[in-house]
Amino acid sequence: MIQIENVRADFPVLERELRPGKRLIYLDSAASSQKPLSVINAMDEFYRMNYANIHRGVHQLAEESTEMYESARAKVARFIGAKKNRQVIFTRNTTESINLVANSWGRKFLKAGDLVLLTQMEHHSNIVPWQILKQKIGIEIDFVKITPDGRLDMADLKIKLAREPKLVSFTHMSNVLGTINPVKEIIRLAHSSGAVTLVDGAQSVPHFPVNVENLDVDFLAFSSHKMLGPTGIGVLYGKLEILNQMDPFLGGGDMIKEVRFDGFSANELPHKFEAGTPAIAEAIGFGAAVGYLEEVGLGTIVEHENELLTYALLGMSEFKDLKILNPNVDNKGGVIAFYSDKIHPHDIAQLLDREGIAIRAGHHCAQPLHTVFNVHATARVSFYLYNNREEIDQFIHSLHSAINFFK
Amino acid sequence: MDDLYRENIVEHYNHPSHRGVVDPCNVKFADDNPLCGDHIEITLNTSSEGIITEAKFTGHGCAISQASADILLDEVIGKSIDEVKKMTKDDLISLLGIELGAVRLKCALLSLKVLKAGVYGLNNADELDLEDD
Numbered sequence: 001m002i003q004i005e006n007v008r009a010d011f012p013v014l015e016r017e018l019r020p021g022k023r024l025i026y027l028d029s030a031a032s033s034q035k036p037l038s039v040i041n042a043m044d045e046f047y048r049m050n051y052a053n054i055h056r057g058v059h060q061l062a063e064e065s066t067e068m069y070e071s072a073r074a075k076v077a078r079f080i081g082a083k084k085n086r087q088v089i090f091t092r093n094t095t096e097s098i099n100l101v102a103n104s105w106g107r108k109f110l111k112a113g114d115l116v117l118l119t120q121m122e123h124h125s126n127i128v129p130w131q132i133l134k135q136k137i138g139i140e141i142d143f144v145k146i147t148p149d150g151r152l153d154m155a156d157l158k159i160k161l162a163r164e165p166k167l168v169s170f171t172h173m174s175n176v177l178g179t180i181n182p183v184k185e186i187i188r189l190a191h192s193s194g195a196v197t198l199v200d201g202a203q204s205v206p207h208f209p210v211n212v213e214n215l216d217v218d219f220l221a222f223s224s225h226k227m228l229g230p231t232g233i234g235v236l237y238g239k240l241e242i243l244n245q246m247d248p249f250l251g252g253g254d255m256i257k258e259v260r261f262d263g264f265s266a267n268e269l270p271h272k273f274e275a276g277t278p279a280i281a282e283a284i285g286f287g288a289a290v291g292y293l294e295e296v297g298l299g300t301i302v303e304h305e306n307e308l309l310t311y312a313l314l315g316m317s318e319f320k321d322l323k324i325l326n327p328n329v330d331n332k333g334g335v336i337a338f339y340s341d342k343i344h345p346h347d348i349a350q351l352l353d354r355e356g357i358a359i360r361a362g363h364h365c366a367q368p369l370h371t372v373f374n375v376h377a378t379a380r381v382s383f384y385l386y387n388n389r390e391e392i393d394q395f396i397h398s399l400h401s402a403i404n405f406f407k
Numbered sequence: 408m409d410d411l412y413r414e415n416i417v418e419h420y421n422h423p424s425h426r427g428v429v430d431p432c433n434v435k436f437a438d439d440n441p442l443c444g445d446h447i448e449i450t451l452n453t454s455s456e457g458i459i460t461e462a463k464f465t466g467h468g469c470a471i472s473q474a475s476a477d478i479l480l481d482e483v484i485g486k487s488i489d490e491v492k493k494m495t496k497d498d499l500i501s502l503l504g505i506e507l508g509a510v511r512l513k514c515a516l517l518s519l520k521v522l523k524a525g526v527y528g529l530n531n532a533d534e535l536d537l538e539d540d
């Protein structure tokens with residue numbers, strides 16, 4: 001067990017002094033998280049001692065490498081409660097996972113006029129792949145509305161489900177609003193109208209327990225880099241009967257069983273969807289990241305982030321001119337997007353950077369969502385297990401100075 | 408090396424007892440392992456009580472895959488289809504009596520995969536994943 005108050009020591013970057021006397025305060029974990037030593041060391045050790053290509057060699061390093069890669073898959077499968085390891089397909093990231101579904105499942109099972117139902121709070125990665133499919137084969141896309149306080153409008157969901165969408169693809173937790181959607185209920189409703197479901201778990205899997213069996217979800221996509229692991233590796237989880245029916249996404253090495261001059265037959269799961277040499281060291285680092293999260297305990301992380309969220313929202317409520325998208329504490333993760341009419345979000349981020357505070361400004365890859373709130377951009381702070389109250393105090397203090405800067 | 412190429416493996420590879428084709432047969436299945444390019448086809452007949460009365464294999468590939476097929480058929484002839492359905496990866500590994508890493512495991516398991524896919528009447532052996540079950 002790792003105690004939450006001790007985790008900061010495991011993240012070397014948190015020791016970094018960015019400006020004289022200004023130590024890094026990293027409030028941008030929703031974009032990407034920092035990495036603990038155990039992850040960095042696992043990858044480093046692998047490259048030093050065990051590295052070789054996987055699955056095809058019979059020499060010892062190839063065996064070791066293959067075993068380490070596959071045991072990382074097993075750790076990730078257990079982490080999300082998948083019944084079988086082969087239900088975990090390693091991709092580059094959440095975006096690639098969704099593109100895999102759009103291309104492989106979408107092109108096989110959707111036809112012109114079929115409806116794909118999304119929500120207004122989606123990240124671009126769960127909008128654009130479907131828009132590309134719309135251009136290519138003429139599917140239709142609709143978006144479930146959100147309420148003015150940033151919740152999914154369940155009444156609108158039910159109305160739109162009556163149109164019998166073939167797929168309902170939606171985020172578990174909004175990367176802008178922090179809203180945690182009632183995923184289990186949405187999946188149940190979607191299934192009863194005959195739809196397949198895809199959950200974008202990029203913001204949920206890193207922060208709270210997500211169990212695929214319990215949710216009964218058909219596809220789940222998430223990324224390693226937002227959950228203490230390296231970049232370049234993510235996951236597509238799928239139900240076996242669906243994955244088995246799907247055709248390969250990318251063609252090449254490792255995804256084949258046999259290649260002839262006149263054709264090929266595809267390899268078994270999960271290799272069918274893992275063409276070419278994958279991110280081997282990254283998979284091993286990802287396995288170490290999952291191990292670290294389990295040692296701290298997701299329950300502890302949920303509690304910690306909720307406390308930070310409550311504390312930060314309280315501090316920010318004292319700013320008269322600050323508007324927060326979804327200012328509720330309940331069913332919200334550690335993400336606060338805000339704006340002020342007095343100062344552009346980019347200027348807030350720039351001024352906070354002078355103080356060593358890293359926040360995000362812009363539309364956070366959710367441009368359509370910002371149009372719903374009638375704003376061009378917001379500033380966003382987001383928390384993870386390594387943040388603490390002192391950092392939030394410092395953030396609130398520096399935000400005061402930033403807002404008063406242009407007066 | 409010595410662990411992998413134990414005497415029984417070499418013996419079964421050099422002098423298989425069950426190489427050939429059962430014709431006519433009531434179960435026939437074939438599959439490949441892309442690692443070594445192994446290919447195995449198993450043909451067999453069962454009695455009205457579901458007992459495997461005769462079974463043979465053909466194919467090509469590494470010593471592990473071919474010896475594994477011969478050893479497996481040695482074991483299952485005279486057994487019932489239900490017993491074959493219950494066989495696991497570990498059963499086959501203990502029959503072979505060798506240590507196998509993640510890569511060569513695929514060579515060894517090909518015969519069991521083909522046999523089980525055959526007796527289950529599957530269209531595609533990949534619906535079974537013995538390593539993962």
